[in-house]
Amino acid sequence: MNFHLKIWRQRDADSAGQLEDHEARDIPPSASFLEMLDIVNEGVTLRGDEPIAHDSDCREGICGTCSLTINGVPHGNFKAGIATCQLHMRTFKDGETIYVEPFRAKAFPIVRDLIVDRSSLDRIIQAGGYVSVRTGSAPDANALPVPKQSADLAMDAAACIGCGACAAACPNGSAMLFTGAKLSQLSLLPQGQAERGQRAVAMVRQMDKEGFGNCSNIYNCSAVCPKEISASFIARMNREYVLSGLTAGLSNNPTRGNGE
């Protein structure tokens, strides 16, 4: 298969960028999108030019490194539940023109070409996306039963791979699906109760501070999410946030848990 590519090139965060034309020739239909770029980059290198910088690692949809906006859509597909690395060329039309850009969001500055800096997501986790448990201090794992339904729902949320496609797909550049997923996971489990209130407030505040926008119920986030994480976790996050404010006001104890 052959494709005409329009690829975003940008030397670094401070330079201006532009779309550059590249031809992808003799691409096997079973090649992944990243393998197609590998083939293009081999050609670019042999011509003595600098290859197109793009991030990827596991290439099996779990590490969250790859982050391309393809024809305007983060990971290239609505409702497919895949990361860029799981997109195959057989899903494109032969001869098609394909636009390849980085994930675009205010909180994701461009590093080079198609690579963005997503450390803002790490800082949201730093604000409270954990259970404070010192190594070696845990009780027996079966000491506390967790209803299967809660554990399963927590796992649905925990499946997030932290790629940031949610924010890149959102017109507001909102990371509420990312944040809501982590908050929901930990608030659904008994282990997360002790810090439940302060966690919600801290993570939401950090999210705002990083420059992520608000949710206006468009649900692009869920539609591009490689793990098809439900937007209902955003509602859960909002509830967590409101409840934590209430308990903090009533008891002056923001760490007190709220029974689910």
Added chain:
Amino acid sequence: MSDLVLDSKIPSGPLEQKWDHFKLGAKLIAPNNKRKYTVLVVGSGLAGASAAATLAEQGYDVKCFCFHDSPRRAHSIAAQGGINAAKNYQNDGDSVERLFYDTIKGGDFRSREANVYRLAQVSTSIIDQCVAQGVPFAREYGGLLANRSFGGAQVSRTFYARGQTGQQLLLGAYQALERQIALGAVKMYPKTEMLDVVVIDGHAKGIVTRNLVTGQVSSFAGDTVVLATGGYGNAYYLSTNAKGCNVTATYRAHKRGAYFANPCYTQIHPTCIPVEGDFQSKLTLMSESLRNDGRVWVPKSRDDKRQPADIPEGERDYYLERKYPSYGNLAPRDISSRAAKEACDDGRGVGESGLGVYLDFADSIKRLGVDTIRERYGNLFDIYRTITGEDAYQRPMRIFPAVHYTMGGLWVDYNLMSNLPGLHVLGEANFSDHGANRLGASALMQGLADGYFVLPYTLPVYLASVDKKKASYTTDHPAFKETEAAVNAQLQRLLSIKGKRTVTSFHRELGLLMWDKCGMSRSEAGLREALQKIPAMREEFWQNVNVPGSGDCLNQSLELAGRVADFLEFGELMCVDALHRTESCGGHFREESQTEEGEALRDDANFAYSAAWEYKGYGAEPELHKEPLEFEKVHLAQRSYK
């Protein structure tokens, strides 16, 4: 060849009590002194993140480095199936003893008893720790933890979180690490690749790194260096490892004096999606948990091109069930992989290339219903459909073995310290616990054991042994300047060649050779051929590679070039080790050493040792040091899974 015996520093006393004895007698560092010690942790996967977080909790000054943009991206995240622990929650007869024995036997009696016993002992604490962190393990309706059985075990001791166990465990460790970063107890350096170890007076006292965004080469001084940088499966180019996985940190430490142990012990995983074409950049694993409910078969007759559904039951060869009736489809990885290769070599492979076997769920779907199968393996079936376009609920999966894990690694003693004092090595990067073959669901166990529960106890042994006042250095020490200069010189050399071949073309060429000659089966002739070809390949690389661009910015070709340059040296070491070990054991199958039935035949009289290789200079024959393996508890036996 030297027979210098390595001191593994195994504590005295009976096996069951060694770890407790050690802990009782171990030196401690006072809380107010811990913060005076700087620990440099390189790598932030399961082992590195859990170690960095735990050491920071204890009060050490921790600096942690990873080449990813975030510690959450480490390849531990891709482990699918589960993590073993001797909890015996299923009341099916499991115990520390049994997990220990299974691991020793699974490793084909080529691992150190004391380490493996300790691993089995701490396995239970890992599950407690992870549950407390909020890891959403699978549960039964009563709310207690669910378990499944896994390759090479007859008990259900594997804990899992759908098909994403590695992800959930890594995120648990990552979150613990991020918490320490927020507290200021860990300084994290993402997008930073370690390019050398700084050795002062024979001790590892720092590292030299390159910032992958700015290109800046920098030095960091510490009281000890901890490498948790993963395995070297990408020496084969195609493997289930992530694209970024590499041998650079451990190999460069090796060049600075750390012995590399058993580099020929590589694991070929039996259940991966077959190769499609030469453009392919990596192979995808299908968790072997699938073998719990899938049946492996090939047609009985050669070159049978019928669709699987058209091949009647009587014309199928369920070869694992036939050859290994007691373990059947759950036979260990090395055995299952070789059996698949045998079937394909015999012309009975399936798929277009003939390099594949079927993994069939029809019986399980009939027995358990499609919903149960979907609940257990849904995401794996999805991955399979995404890649192949085929529906495994309707027709059997096609699978083939692929390089997956490397049991070899830097030699470490009981304290996880290399022969190079001050250098500690954790997780897949060390050689310690899996012998010649790793059992399923044991890598996550070992990575977290090392990071959460072993190193935090053993690190003080080294720290307390060194006079802190005399052995504290800053990056002003000339050794840092010299090492930095060497790193810069190599980067410049790579950039200055501007030859005619891409870095990837060399990597692919090396990988094919390694797969052919040092892969699922190895022979003297093949290994000698590889040992002829690799130096020539390396020569050409340094004459003719093209690394475009410059070093003062993000340059992925330059990153890759450094890693491939190391693979081009390291591949030779793998072959040297494979050639010297004329026995077969675990993942190392020498064609010259097999039983009448074609199983791996060990030679305990001559090879019951770990081979630790010392670097003697570029292109020079490495020197062998042996650590004899003494078995106090188990009897060496021909491994049988019949």
